[in-house]
Amino acid sequence: MTLDHRLLTGSWRSTIDPNRYVLIGISRSSPRGRAGYRRYPALIPGHWYRDRMPDEAWTARYEAEVLGCLNPRRVLDDLSAMAGGRTAVLLCWEPPPPDLAWCHRALVSSWLQEQLGVEVPELGYEHLGCGCRHPKLPSNLRK
Numbered sequence: 001m002t003l004d005h006r007l008l009t010g011s012w013r014s015t016i017d018p019n020r021y022v023l024i025g026i027s028r029s030s031p032r033g034r035a036g037y038r039r040y041p042a043l044i045p046g047h048w049y050r051d052r053m054p055d056e057a058w059t060a061r062y063e064a065e066v067l068g069c070l071n072p073r074r075v076l077d078d079l080s081a082m083a084g085g086r087t088a089v090l091l092c093w094e095p096p097p098p099d100l101a102w103c104h105r106a107l108v109s110s111w112l113q114e115q116l117g118v119e120v121p122e123l124g125y126e127h128l129g130c131g132c133r134h135p136k137l138p139s140n141l142r143k
Contacts, residue, residue, distance in 0.1 A: 006087040009105040010123040022083040027092035072115035097135040106136035
């Protein structure tokens with residue numbers, strides 16, 4: 001991964017310095033009253049994101065209806081352009097580790113690693129891995 005494609009994932013609940021990172025929301029909503037971030041709608045889950053369904057069904061739907069419709073190179077180039085040479089953090093609502101709840105931001109990390117070999121770890125938890133080892137990946141998808 002080159003520096004112009006430096007990406008991390010993170011939670012809106014974390015304290016992240018917007019002077020150091022470019023904050024990019026990939027959740028359906030963002031914190032009220034918060035400024036200084038951008039949004040990347042292509043990675044936002046569909047209207048079904050809160051539907052009660054097994055984790056496997058939710059992840060399969062996200063992979064098919066969101067990631068499966070995207071060109072990973074285009075997504076990476078778009079995010080890199082939004083970051084303007086700085087490190088981008090893809091944000092959504094699930095708390096950071098050690099909270100065990102999984103999050104779609106880990107599915108994005110896994111997808112970018114599988115498709116392009118790009119490593120996208122969790123901010124502050126880089127030592128836990130990325131892609132198929134991302135700490136917010138559903139346990140059934142971890143390798």
